[in-house]
Each structure stands twice: as structure tokens, then as C-alpha cells.
Amino acid sequence: MDAAAKRRRSESVMPRYNPAVIEPKWQKYWEKNRTFACPRLPKGRKLYVLDMFPYPSGDGLHVGHPEGYTATDIVCRYNRMKGVSVMHPMGWDAFGLPAEQHAKKTGTPPRETTEKNIANFRRQLRMLGFSYDWDRELATTDLNYFRWTQWIFLVLYDTWFDQSEQRGRPIAELPIPEEVEAEGEAAPERYRDEHRLAYQIEAPVNWCPALGTVLANEEVVGGVSERGGHMVVRTKLRQWMLRITAYADRLEKDLDRLDWSEGIKLLQRNWIGRSTGAEVDFFIGDRLPLAVSQQEEYEAWKRRRSKTGFPKKPGNDMLRIYTTRADTLFGATYMVLAPEHPFVERLTAPEQREAVRAYCEQAARKSDLDRTDLAKEKTGVWTGSYAVNPVNGESIPIWVADYVLISYGTGAIMAVPAHDTRDFEFAEQFDLPIRAVLKASRRYFGWGYVDVRPLSEWHRQQESGEICFTGDESKIRICQSEVELLDPSISINSGPYNDLPTAEFKRKIAEDLAAQGIGRAAVNYKLRDWLFSRQHFWGEPFPLLHELDDDGRPTGRVRALAPSELPLDLPAEMAFDADHDRPEPPLDKAPDDWLYVTIDGRRYKRETNTMPQWAGSCWYYLRFLDPKNARALVDPQVEKAWMPVDLYVGGAEHAVLHLLYARFWHKVLFDRGHVGGDEPFQKLVNQGMILGENGEKMSKSRGNAVNPDEVVREYGADSLRLFEMFMGPLEAVKPWSMDGVSGVRGFLDRVWRMIVDERAETMQLNPAVQVVKPSAEQNRVLHKTIKAVTADLDRMSFNTAISRMMEFTNFFLKQEPRPRAAMEKLVLLLSPFAPHAAEELWAALGHDESLAFPPWPEFDEAAIKEDTIEVPVQIGGKLRGRIQVPAEADKAALESAARAEPKIAELLAGKTVVKAIVVPGRMVNFVVK
């Protein structure tokens, strides 16, 4: 016999546990029998279990991927055995920059690279025995997939957000105001474009000429590219935006209904960053620049305002600010504009022109990151003009400083240095006046700070402005020392509003400002609209055309493709040159027959930006339900039957953006009637990262990456799966350990030997396994195990479930004979975790059919009950002995049994028992004197 034949013989006949043989065997069996094919519509109870689909990188899978995938697979297999209809698909988030960069280097088309990577990922996932319905596999790069991504974009483009109804509606239903109508033919179209959920702006991008690409903010460090350290230029480019901010309120409120961890919800809430406050107008006059207060004009303006009310759009004679602390208006001693604020130039006095221009230019060069990260010290410059504080008529100077952001609120603030840390720092820096308008109503002393002055003296100093604090109503800061303040603070130096607590002040001044037409309540969000275009080739093309005039220049009119004109594929013939000297998208160099279109005698140029990678992942969970549908993105009947996703598992790195974007799209689709619910993911679980064996983040460059191929070759897929679950709680961050894999492999070996006769020539049962009635103890162990494993699965506590099965195995290996029925139950319990080994053992136990669908074992509470139990006895809370008592023993019986225990009796002798605490079934504790 040659070596190969010997190996073949030993592998196929010798009944040692050999995953290298049985794993491929069962994978083929499942595939051939379509064991995990999911019906079009659920039969009975449904469960939609979704993994965050991977980006198929060239490196292949690493052991972090299968963590969540194993967890969901276990949940799916467990539920199938409970008779639930389970939807469990897998696909590929396949657009992405690496394939395009590879194309620039080698000329290999991105699609080719992508398909090769997908094939490798698919092979690796199949190797791990996940019970996906592979018939539903999709990639975001499939033409048949992204035609519907484009279709959804058309829905977004065709939708405006009705604020009063808080929902998206067809753009055709947008009411056109008369004054717009009056502006002429083109005005209504322009008005509509301004209200669409998809709109265009000129936005700054980080263009890196050396790399020939536009970089994301986080790829720019200290003004140069993160990779290579090349120069990065901030330049403006026409971009598509999605109006996610319109949905900010709903995105925040609807979190309440979701079964997500509070931590993740909070992360999203903070990202959305809703705040309530007021917008207030400060008079600046119309003869600019304004050097001194124009008292008469100001009075006239105020009179006008009290008649007209607060205008929707701010005029040119005023500066509109947003504040959450309108109660500190009397403390506003200066104002600040963001350098990009449109009023900066008008407000700059001639003698300040040079300084302001230089400052703004310098600010423009800084990236957002530099502006925050490096700017420890406040910078700014005075414009030379003043505004009038509407509550007291005071003239206050207007400054320009980059600590005010153009993208938040109105891009202008009133500065209250007495009660805002940032304004305080700025005022100190530039020697601006500080006026306290709040005093604490009680004092509390923080760590290391003792203030021995009487409260009245403290208040006097606050009123005179010698000391002040920034803050909200619960925490204050006396300049730099922290002090806890429990009671609300009280207003001072605020004219008619003195002695009001903060909340009441806010309410009152909001009313008064509104009545005078100077202010109104307002809500703001940190959330920004979504920059939706990328200057890449390898992404979904926008289904949009730009109209050209006779000279080939864009007219500004946009024409959307009709849904019937989809899909719009990428051009087949593209040259990928590494040199790319303009920030314009690569598609600008697409062949003319792709780039230019003539419809009804008009020439159009296609949009050449492409969509970001987020686009495809925003709705893939819908397409899985009906992946081949050519008429709709998903059949409504199918969608209603399966949605929402009942369990969504993925990394916490997507806790904010992906989940927010997907929820946003889903709500738009809901508003427009394309889906039946307004939230896609009911329950969310974030698996923790798996670190390298050295406790560092796993990566190729650190040399601590673990390749699943190796682990499977060495130990088998079941061992890999089992170990990933045994390491610790799913949500915890935990280090890899090859010794640990070897440990769970040992467990599988033991399970195998418990059931199979290893010494036999052929596959046959261990002689100890017999059809016998289990002893009471065996039965108790069996049913305790079933109960515990079931409970652990229900709360996704996989590590403890595995340890229960280890205890079972440790016990039964010592038992002879071993009841065959008990062995079968264990195999069923094990099957979601180690499906290949379980199938093989199930077959060995004489079953012809896969164990994917037999009913999940039930436990019998009566079998678990013990006759006598051991109960600890404590004296003064310290363990002093144990007693054996009937399980049903009541308090009195327990106490007397405890007193009768010789050791306890000895220790109690001569002492007075003050109290005896007896918890039946648990413990006895004597409190003695």
C-alpha cells in the first residue's frame, strides 16, 4: 500500500476524530441537500439573523471575522431545531478603494480583483461550516444589486422632508411659495432642488496631488497625507449631499424602541447631538462697517421687529446667533464669527482689513483636525465693528475666531466669558470684559479646594465679577477649580430678570424675545448632512445627467435617469493611470460614449462622482430577502414577512455611521411606502475585538495575525468555532490563544471517545454506550445540562454553554454503561457549536438524516431535583460548616440540623445566638454575641 492509500484508508476507516475528513464531507452534504435553503416566506415563527457582511480584502479572512459569524450561526442552528423559520444570508461589501489602487499599480480591472477576493472569502467561510443560505449571496458590486442602490438614490433625489408632518414626501408635492413662482420659470425648479434629500454643494476636500486622490479627513495628519507624508491641498469641489439632518429627530427618538445596548444608543445620541436653545438676532446696522452704536437705528429696528416678528431668513442688518443659554444674554460681552461666515468681509473695518484677511486665510489652510487638535491656545482677530446686545442695548465688539465653527448653529455666537470655558479662555487671551450673570445658590466644595469665605462674601465676589463659573445647572467651575453645585443657579446683573433660577429664566426670556421678534426657540444637531460623493472609479455611478449648453458647459440643470433606464453600469473600458493631476473624479476620463448622452436633441454629461462605500451597505439586508427580483428591490410581501432583522451582529466600529446611514435610508423608504416598518434592526449585538496573542490589536504589520486556514488545518473548523465562543463573552475584547484552541480540540476528542470506539477498525459505537435506562444521577446531569445550555443560548452566553457541555463530558466519560439516549441529547446540544462533529456522531448513533432539524432537547425539572442537598452554615457571616439536608427542608428543620452539626454546636457553645438567618435551600447564618 502506498502512503497516500494508507492515509486514505486510515482517514476513512479509522474512527479517530478527524475533522479534515468529516468537515468537507458534511459541508458537501449540506450543499447537496440544500439543508439551509430558506423559504421565500417564513412558515410559522420567523427569525432574521444578519451578520455585518465583510469587505472582501486581499488578505482574506482573519480570526476576528468568524467570531460574530459563529455566534449568529449558533443562534440560527439552535432556532431551526426549535422549529423557527430562519433567514441567514451572507454577501460582500465589495466596492472600495484598495481594488482601485491595485488597478492603478497593475492595470488589473477592479472587478477582477474584487471577484478573486470574493472567491477566497467564500471558500474560507464555507470551510467554517456556517449555515448560510448561499442561494441568497450578493455583492454590492453586482450590476443587479447596484441598479437598486441607484434606484434608491433616485427615491432620495425625488423626496423632500415635510417638517410639519415630519416625513419625506414626493418632490412633486412640495408647495411652491408664490414669491418663488413670481421669480420666473427657472425658480420653482431651483426651489425644488434646494429641498431634495439629495442636493449639491461646493464642499472642501483634501486633494493630494502626489497620490492623485482625494483623502478623507482622518487620512490627513498635520496637513500632509497619512501615507507617504505628501502635501495635501484643501480645495472646493462640487459634491452631492444627503439631507440626513432632516431625519435627526426621528433617528434619535426611535432609538428608544430598539433592543440595542444603552451604550450604543448613547453613542448614536451623542453623534446626533440634539440640543435645544434659541436663535437671537443682534443688530449690526446697515451702514457698514459699523464703528459705533447707532442708537436710533437700533431703536427703529427693534420697533420694526416687534411688528414683523422674527424673520425666517436673517437680514443683512443683523447677526443671528444660536445659544442654549439665553439666560446669560446679559453676560454677552462680545461676539465671534467663524472665519468662513459670510458677514466677515462686510463687518471688517478698513484698518482691520489686512489682519482679518490674513487670519481667515490661515484658518482656511488648516484642516478641521488641525483646527481642533493643535489649537490649544485661542486665536482670533477683531473686525473693528460692533453689534448691539438686544437685551440691554449695549455695543459689543465683533471678533473672528476659529473656535467658532461655520458648520454648527449659525456660525456666529454671543460670547459669555463668565460662564463658558471657551469664551473665558478667549477673553483672557484678548483682555475682553467678563461679566458674571449667574451665582450659585449654594456652595459645595470640590476635591482639594476649601473655600472658607462666608456665602454672602462669595456672592458679593460673584456679583462683582471677581469670581465666576461656567456651566450648566449641576456642575460649575470657579475659574479653574471644580465645585459641585446641586441647586440651580440664580441670575444676577440681568436687569429685570434678576434672581431667577436658570430654567425659569430660559422660559421667560424665550417668550419675551419671541414677543419682540428678536429671538425664537431653536433646535440644533451636531449631526451634519452626509457628504455622499467620492472621487473614485470603483463605486456606484450616480444615475444623473448634467445638461450642457451649446458650448459644452453645464447649465446647472440636472436630469435624473428614469428607473427604467437603470442599471447604469461603469464604463467597461477605462485606463487606470497612476498620474492623476486634478481632484476631479476618474470617471471624467471615461470614454465619451459613456460620458456624453443626447436626449431629445440636448446634450448631457453624466455625473462622474461615485457613491461612497456606505451606499451599498445601507440596504443589503432588504435585498437578501429577494435577491433575484428584477422588478423591485424587494417584493413587499416578502419584506413584510421577514423584516425587521431580529438579530444584527457586527463590530462596534460601525456603531455610529453605518447604522445611522442604514436607519436613515430605511426611514426614507418607509416614508415613500417601499418598506413596511421604519426601523431595520430590532436587536443589535456588537462583538468585541479579538486581539493577537500578545494582547495587541491583530494586524499583518504587527506580525500577530492569525489565519483561519492554518487553524482549520491544524485543529479543524469545529475547534476554531468552539474556541471563538469559549474565549469569553461575545461582546468582550479578548486575546487569541493557540493553546486555547488546542484545549477545545481536546474537548471534542473527549466527546468523540465518549461515543465512538476509537480502537475498532471501523466506525462503531464505544461499547460503553448502551441502550439502558439512565441512573438518577446520570439523568440529573443530563437534564441540568440541557437546562443550562438552553438558558445560556437564550442569552447568547456561549462560553458558559460550552463549559456546561464539558462538565457533562467529564462526568459521563467516567460512567459505564453510558445511556445512548443521553449521548444523543448531548450531540444535539453540541450541534450548533460544532456542527460537523455532531453530524458525524449523530450518524454514528444510527441516524440517516441530518441533525439540523430534530427538535431541540427538552429538560425535565423533576429529573433535576435532588433528594438531599448540601447547605453551608455560617457563624457571623463566616463559613463554619456544611450540612446534608432534604432538599425540601423548611426553615426550622434547617436551623435545627445546623445546630446539631457537631462543629457548629461546638462553636456556638457559650455564645448567644442573636438571630438565625435561614434561607431554605441556600444557607444558614447564625449571628452571635
Place this chain on the structure above:
RNA sequence: GCCGGAGUGGCGGAAUGGCAGACGCGCUGGAUUCAAAAUCCAGUGGCCUUCGGGCUGUGUGGGUUCAAGUCCCACCUCCGGUACCA
């Protein structure tokens, strides 16, 4: 700075307010073997011990309770998120 999460043996971790350290790794000793691997058995938080046991122990300091890893207060450390959001 702010917001989350977590600190338990040599390591990963387990414990509805009720016997801390389940289960696994590692380690020690033994059986088996010509030997090794594999397997099996026993032990394994620390200190002390007359070998009965005793004391001590869940980041630190306080508190509540008959009883605290678990609840409360303060602090320390680590990890993650965020970054002038008015």
C-alpha cells in the same frame, strides 16, 4: 476635557446580594510507555499549619447589610468613543 465600558489565580474567564475562582489553558506529581507523543488519575489563589485546620483574598479607601466580586459614595488604572457643537 467630556461620554461609555472594564479591573477576580500564572493566563482566558465563571458566579439571580447567600460556599469566590465553574470550565479551559498552563504548571506540579503519579499511572501507562523501551522512550516520547497521546491518554488517564491526583493536585493547583496567597500565607500559616501540630495536617484537624486557621487566617487572608475579587483595583484603592469608606459605607449599607446577618451576609458584598455583586448595592451606595469617593478615588486610581486600563480600554473604547469623542473633540472648541455655543
